[in-house]
Amino acid sequence: DIQMTQSPSSLSASVGDRVTITCRASQGISNDLGWFQQKPGKAPKRLIHAASSQQSGVPSRFSGSGSGTEFTLTISSLQPEDFATYYCLQYNIYPPTFGQGTKVEIK
Amino acid sequence: EVQLVESGGGLAKPGGSLRLSCAASGFTFTNAWMSWVRQAPGKGLQWVGQIKSKTGGGTTDYAAPVEGRFTISRDDSKNTVYLQMNSLKTEDTGTYYCTRDWSGPGDYWGQGTMVTVSS
Numbered sequence: 001d002i003q004m005t006q007s008p009s010s011l012s013a014s015v016g017d018r019v020t021i022t023c024r025a026s027q028g029i030s031n032d033l034g035w036f037q038q039k040p041g042k043a044p045k046r047l048i049h050a051a052s053s054q055q056s057g058v059p060s061r062f063s064g065s066g067s068g069t070e071f072t073l074t075i076s077s078l079q080p081e082d083f084a085t086y087y088c089l090q091y092n093i094y095p096p097t098f099g100q101g102t103k104v105e106i107k
Numbered sequence: 108e109v110q111l112v113e114s115g116g117g118l119a120k121p122g123g124s125l126r127l128s129c130a131a132s133g134f135t136f137t138n139a140w141m142s143w144v145r146q147a148p149g150k151g152l153q154w155v156g157q158i159k160s161k162t163g164g165g166t167t168d169y170a171a172p173v174e175g176r177f178t179i180s181r182d183d184s185k186n187t188v189y190l191q192m193n194s195l196k197t198e199d200t201g202t203y204y205c206t207r208d209w210s211g212p213g214d215y216w217g218q219g220t221m222v223t224v225s226s
Contacts, residue, residue, distance in 0.1 A: 001171075034211050036152075043204055043216040044144075044152065050210055087152055091211035095170045096142075096154040 002026050002090055006099035012107040019075040021102045023088035028068045032092035035064055035073045038101075039084045047086075048073065078104070109133040109215045111205050116220030119195050123224070127190040129205030129217055136186040137161065140208040143179060143190045146219075147201040154212060155203070158188060172198075195224045 003026035013019050023033065031051035036044040046055045048064035051071055061076040075082055083106055088099040115127040129141070140163060143155040156169040158179045167179050178191040188205055202219040206212050 032211060034213060036213060038152075043219055044213065045216065046213050049214070053210070055214075089152075089154075089211065089213060094168055096212050098152045098154070101151045 001095060002029065002093050002097050004088055004090055004097050004099040006088055006102050008102060009100065010103040010105065012105050013078050014107045015078055015080055017078045019078050019104060021073045021086055023071045023099050025069045025090055029090045029092035031067045032090060033066070033071050034089045034091070036087045036089065037084045038087065044087065109207065111207065111215060111217035113203065113205055113217045113220040116203065116222045118223045118225065120226055121195060121197055121224055123195050124191070124193045125195065125222060127192070127203055127220055129188045131186045131188070131207070134207065137183045141181065141188045142206045142208050142212040144204045144206055144212065145201045146204070147198070150201070155190070157208065157212065192222070197224050200224050
């Protein structure tokens with residue numbers, strides 16, 4: 001199975017900060033990667049698909065980039081409602097595999 | 108509006124069975140590929156399996172930990188996808204989500220249903 005390694009596993013940031021989360025795949029996955037946000041007690045919600053395509057209705061402060069083995073999710077200006085856990089998911093080679101998650105907390 | 112509503116969760120004994128359902132609305136279900144994803148309490152997300160649309164072959168794929176124990180099926184006349192879980196283990200405990208898949212799994216998610224496997 002492809003291993004997805006997310007970093008950092010957690011971070012503390014302030015409202016207005018620029019935040020970057022990285023996901024590294026154990027082998028090349030083209031651009032077959034999604035990013036998800038999950039708030040406590042809620043279902044995940046997809047933010048990005050195909051590495052850099054925004055899901056409909058997602059605020060423009062969320063952006064994704066990368067291909068091959070290195071991917072990033074950037075939040076350009078962190079808002080109070082963005083404090084959550086973020087996961088990447090590769091779907092290039094089955095089984096699809098998630099990263100371990102990055103918890104974004106309030107500084 | 109896309110809606111996915113899971114049901115059927117609950118308490119089961121190790122070795123027992125449960126069947127989860129996911130009722131879909133707001134999109135053309137017959138064309139959709141559907142997945143199940145689970146989350147153990149306090150842990151991350153794990154893809155469980157997927158069923159393709161009939162036009163996509165209708166085939167299923169499963170994660171290794173559930174292969175041979177879990178079966179995904181669909182009833183397009185009812186806009187419903189099922190997850191039959193047999194030979195349950197304590198490590199199957201968690202919240203189970205169904206997802207519509209487009210450009211990969213997880214385009215839309217249901218609210219989840221909790222499964223607890225305990226003696």
